[in-house]
Amino acid sequence: MTRRPSIRDVAREAGVSITTVSRALNDVEGSRLPDDTRRRVRETAERLGYAPNKMARGLRTQRSHMLGMISDHIATTPHAGRLILGAQEVAMTRGWALMLINTGGDPAAEARGIQALHQQQVDGVLYATMYHRIVEVPSALRALPLVLADARTEGDGPPAVVPDEVQGGYDATRELLEHGHRHVGLALNSDDVPATHGRLRGYRQALEEAGIAYDPELVVQEESESTGGYLACRRLLERTPRPTAIFCYNDRMAMGAYRAAAEIGLRIPADVSVVGFDNQEYIADGLYPGLTTLQLPHYEMGAWAVNRLMELIDDPARNAGDVPARTLPCPLIRRSSVAAPPA
Amino acid sequence: MTRRPSIRDVAREAGVSITTVSRALNDVEGSRLPDDTRRRVRETAERLGYAPNKMARGLRTQRSHMLGMISDHIATTPHAGRLILGAQEVAMTRGWALMLINTGGDPAAEARGIQALHQQQVDGVLYATMYHRIVEVPSALRALPLVLADARTEGDGPPAVVPDEVQGGYDATRELLEHGHRHVGLALNSDDVPATHGRLRGYRQALEEAGIAYDPELVVQEESESTGGYLACRRLLERTPRPTAIFCYNDRMAMGAYRAAAEIGLRIPADVSVVGFDNQEYIADGLYPGLTTLQLPHYEMGAWAVNRLMELIDDPARNAGDVPARTLPCPLIRRSSVAAPPA
DNA sequence: TTGTAGGCGTTATCAC
DNA sequence: GTGATAACGCCTACAA
Numbered sequence: 001m002t003r004r005p006s007i008r009d010v011a012r013e014a015g016v017s018i019t020t021v022s023r024a025l026n027d028v029e030g031s032r033l034p035d036d037t038r039r040r041v042r043e044t045a046e047r048l049g050y051a052p053n054k055m056a057r058g059l060r061t062q063r064s065h066m067l068g069m070i071s072d073h074i075a076t077t078p079h080a081g082r083l084i085l086g087a088q089e090v091a092m093t094r095g096w097a098l099m100l101i102n103t104g105g106d107p108a109a110e111a112r113g114i115q116a117l118h119q120q121q122v123d124g125v126l127y128a129t130m131y132h133r134i135v136e137v138p139s140a141l142r143a144l145p146l147v148l149a150d151a152r153t154e155g156d157g158p159p160a161v162v163p164d165e166v167q168g169g170y171d172a173t174r175e176l177l178e179h180g181h182r183h184v185g186l187a188l189n190s191d192d193v194p195a196t197h198g199r200l201r202g203y204r205q206a207l208e209e210a211g212i213a214y215d216p217e218l219v220v221q222e223e224s225e226s227t228g229g230y231l232a233c234r235r236l237l238e239r240t241p242r243p244t245a246i247f248c249y250n251d252r253m254a255m256g257a258y259r260a261a262a263e264i265g266l267r268i269p270a271d272v273s274v275v276g277f278d279n280q281e282y283i284a285d286g287l288y289p290g291l292t293t294l295q296l297p298h299y300e301m302g303a304w305a306v307n308r309l310m311e312l313i314d315d316p317a318r319n320a321g322d323v324p325a326r327t328l329p330c331p332l333i334r335r336s337s338v339a340a341p342p343a
Numbered sequence: 344m345t346r347r348p349s350i351r352d353v354a355r356e357a358g359v360s361i362t363t364v365s366r367a368l369n370d371v372e373g374s375r376l377p378d379d380t381r382r383r384v385r386e387t388a389e390r391l392g393y394a395p396n397k398m399a400r401g402l403r404t405q406r407s408h409m410l411g412m413i414s415d416h417i418a419t420t421p422h423a424g425r426l427i428l429g430a431q432e433v434a435m436t437r438g439w440a441l442m443l444i445n446t447g448g449d450p451a452a453e454a455r456g457i458q459a460l461h462q463q464q465v466d467g468v469l470y471a472t473m474y475h476r477i478v479e480v481p482s483a484l485r486a487l488p489l490v491l492a493d494a495r496t497e498g499d500g501p502p503a504v505v506p507d508e509v510q511g512g513y514d515a516t517r518e519l520l521e522h523g524h525r526h527v528g529l530a531l532n533s534d535d536v537p538a539t540h541g542r543l544r545g546y547r548q549a550l551e552e553a554g555i556a557y558d559p560e561l562v563v564q565e566e567s568e569s570t571g572g573y574l575a576c577r578r579l580l581e582r583t584p585r586p587t588a589i590f591c592y593n594d595r596m597a598m599g600a601y602r603a604a605a606e607i608g609l610r611i612p613a614d615v616s617v618v619g620f621d622n623q624e625y626i627a628d629g630l631y632p633g634l635t636t637l638q639l640p641h642y643e644m645g646a647w648a649v650n651r652l653m654e655l656i657d658d659p660a661r662n663a664g665d666v667p668a669r670t671l672p673c674p675l676i677r678r679s680s681v682a683a684p685p686a
Numbered sequence: 687t688t689g690t691a692g693g694c695g696t697t698a699t700c701a702c
Numbered sequence: 703g704t705g706a707t708a709a710c711g712c713c714t715a716c717a718a
Contacts, residue, residue: 004461006695017705022697033703054462055407056695058398059710066442066463075428078421078624085418088445092456097463099409099440102431113435118347119394120409120440226629255629262605281421283625286569286598349711360689365713376687399711402694 005048014044021045025052058121067091067309068117070101070110070141071128079280079298080130083149086302087126094310114140124309127151128302132162132194145312148325149305150298156322159308161301165195168294168330169202169247172275175292175332176245177210180340181273184212185243187232187253189224196249199277203247224249229256237264237272244341245273251280254291254337269339279333290335297328304328348391357387364388368395401464410434410652411460413444413453413484414471422623422641423473426492429645430469437653457483467652470494471645475505475537488655491668492648493641499665502651504644508538511637511673512545512590515618518635518675519588520553523683524616527555528586530575530596532567539592542620546590567592572599580607580615587684588616594623597634597680612682622676633678640671647671 011018016037023031024041044050058064069087074080084100091098099120101113117125124145129135135151137158148160176184186203189196204214220235222228229248236243237260248254254276258268266272268289276284276293284291304326354361359380366374367384387393401407412430417423427443434441442463444456460468467488472478478494480501491503519527529546532539547557563578565571572591579586580603591597597619601611609615611632619627619636627634647669 007697008695018696019698019705019707020703023704026697028698031703037703051458051462053402053464053695055398055401055464056710057697059396059402059694059712060696060698062710064398075424075431078424081418081421081424084443085445088418088443089447092444092459095459097442097459100427100431100443101435102428104432115394116435116438116440119397121396121398226625226631230631252625252629255625259631280625282569282595282598282623283629286595286626288569288573288602350713351711361712362689362714363687366688369713371714374687380687396711399694400713402696402710403712403714405694 004053005050007050007052010041010045010048010050013048014041016041062121064121064123065095066097066099066120066122067124067126067306068099068101068120068122069126069128070103070113070117071126071130072103072105073130074128075100075102077130079278079296080128080150082298083128083302086299086304087128087149087306088302090303090306094306096306096310110138111140114138117144124313126302126305126309128305132165134194145309145316147305147309147312149301152325156324159305159312159323160325161304161308162194162325162327163296163301164327164329165198166202166205167327168277169199170206171202171330171332172199172247172277172294173203173206175275175334175338176247176273177206177212179245179273179338181245182212182341183241183243183245184218185233185236185246186219187229187236187246187248187257188219188221189228189249189253190221191224199249218243222253224253226252226256226259229253230260231256233257233260234263237261237266243272245275245338247275249277251276251278251283251291251293254293255283255287258287269337271342273338273341275338277330284333284335287337289337292335292338293333294330295333296330300328347396348393350393350395353384353388353391353393356391357384359384405464406466407464408438409440409442409463409465410467410469410649411442411444411463411465412469412471413446413456413460414473415446415448416473417471418443418445420473422621422639423471423493425641426471426645429642429647430471430492430649431645433646433649437649439649439653453481454483457481460487467656469645469648469652471648475508477537488652488659490648490652490655492644495668499667502648502655502666503668504647504651505537505668505670506639506644507670507672508541509545509548510670511620512542513549514545514673514675515542515590515620515637516546516549518618518677518681519590519616520549520555522588522616522681524586524588525555525684526584526586526588527561528576528579528589529562530572530579530589530591530600531562531564532571532592532596533564534567542592561586565596567596569595569599569602572596573603574599576600576603577606580604580609586615588618588681590618592620594619594621594626594634594636597636598626598630601630612680614685616681616684618681620673627676627678630680632680635678635681636676637673638676639673643671 129151152160220232279295472494495503563575622638
């Protein structure tokens with residue numbers, strides 16, 4: 001377990017100066033050194049297993065090649081882990097490292113985390129939330145290149161990327177309408193978050209386009225868990241005329257819809273069709289029959305955010321203006337919970 | 344957005360040398376400087392918002408204060424995210440940063456990741472897997488302080504921490520036996536992993552202690568998903584005499600058990616009791632009635648691993664010998680799926 | 687008790 | 703084309 005080779009070792013071994021090694025390895029512009037020198041240096045570097053020390057390089061270049069990712073509960077919540085993944089994979093392919101800070105939603109922890117990011121000299125920060133939220137950016141962050149993921153500020157702000165909730169709600173409803181349904185219930189959550197309003201808007205938009213009058217009685221709000229879904233759907237399915245399809249705010253609520261339908265003696269999808277939202281692993285595909293739902297673009301948001309962040313770091317001038325949030329589409333995942341309405 | 348203050352700025356402002364600043368801030372042993380000097384330095388540091396540059400410090404001390412965490416799919420899988428969380432929280436409270444590498448199970452990505460960790464000069468590495476596995480440690484890692492989490496080597500090896508599968512299987516079965524069940528089925532998965540053998544062993548151990556003969560007919564193996572659980576439990580529940588309780592390998596299989604019971608017209612827990620494993624969010628608590636299950640100690644494994652890793656880094660001599668894996672208990676989470684057997 | 691100076695491994699600015 | 707050499711910000715042996 002000996003010391004890692006340094007640039008000096010490579011220089012000595014290749015019979016050149018450290019300057020030459022640095023140039024050969026970094027393809028420095030405007031310094032044309034002979035091909036065979038460059039090749040020789042590269043070979044010895046390879047042979048010695050040399051890789052530049054990022055701390056030293058960073059000290060010199062004032063660039064750590066590290067990105068900070070600060071989030072509330074993201075590491076705990078299932079599908080949001082894919083956001084980390086998307087960020088991490090893009091960062092790594094481009095030679096950057098990702099440093100993770102999980103605040104658990106605690107402002108003190110957040111302050112400590114930001115301090116830690118500063119100390120590590122991260123070149124930029126990703127600020128992510130566990131679900132689509134409107135946030136205020138901690139002022140301590142605004143000094144650094146910053147991108148929000150699954151979160152955005154009120155109005156324009158730093159670059160941000162969020163799911164297209166409206167399109168999601170629209171496509172979910174559309175899928176039901178295209179199967180011939182005319183009475184489509186909506187089991188909605190009761191929080192005041194962008195997803196609530198967005199998905200409802202998409203639902204209404206799809207109805208309107210199909211020439212179906214919006215009926216507020218067909219929209220029932222409950223908490224966004226399995227039990228809430230059960231409650232909402234019980235109520236919806238006991239109405240006359242009974243809705244032949246229900247769009248659920250998320251897959252957990254859809255899980256409750258399955259229970260409600262079973263209790264009433266309705267089969268899915270023969271008697272009632274269901275569409276969820278989130279494509280939540282082990283639920284959407286674990287339910288029987290498999291749940292048709294919409295996928296949140298977490299991986300894509302993570303990837304987009306890192307790419308955007310690296311643009312910002314390369315050219316901070318772009319950072320100047322506030323911009324509107326970018327939305328990414330939620331693709332429809334078809335399984336077996338949607339069919340034509342009963343005759 | 345001006346340059347961050349350096350140690351020199353603090354020294355100048357406080358009217359001392361940089362040496363004094365360094366000593367005052369780092370509480371260097373054996374250099375007793377007057378309390379008021381120390382205080383003055385601390386105050387100016389505070390006022391200026393000074394925090395040492397970790398790259399510079401690391402370059403000098405050959406210590407990056409960064410831990411690498413390399414894993415296969417851990418960022419994607421739901422409950423395993425808690426392992427990251429446990430690691431991250433402990434690391435951060437002790438002033439260390441966590442650098443995340445997700446290989447997706449691809450050996451090439453793993454090699455690139457290890458290379459990246461080396462370049463960032465991480466002081467130690469956590470090697471984690473998405474579920475309890477027996478692994479071979481990549482030789483490129485053995486040069487660094489290393490701890491395995493939710494993974495271990497065949498036989499003794501570097502420090503490793505895994506869940507106590509046997510205790511889990513034992514406690515699950517025990518919970519059923521204590522409610523008076525004598526015919527306890529086991530819906531087991533069919534993979535050759537430590538959890539399979541461990542949980543089965545715990546099951547048998549509990550039966551034996553209770554003086555109940557082990558009946559291989561009561562153990563049915565299927566794939567460890569919802570469908571597999573359904574299949575296994577259909578078969579178990581159609582036997583005569585019918586088992587009055589089923590221990591399922593995991594919560595997804597338990598989800599299938601619920602469906603099987605419903606189809607046959609059996610109520611949980613009145614007619615049949617069910618215990619799962621994993622305490623998987625949104626499933627264990629989303630099912631109706633709530634599923635009694637065992638919690639995997641992911642958070643604790645992450646925390647334990649980081650603590651152990653920091654011991655190793657502080658005193659590499661301890662790294663010398665190979666040791667057996669440490670196990671952490673899986674606590675029982677009681678909900679509503681267990682009752683006394685029908686009369 | 688306090689300060690000066692050297693060096694950690696790089697990159698970049700100069701001479702040659 | 704190539705190579706000394708001066709930073710980058712910090713810690714620490716050594717000198718004062």
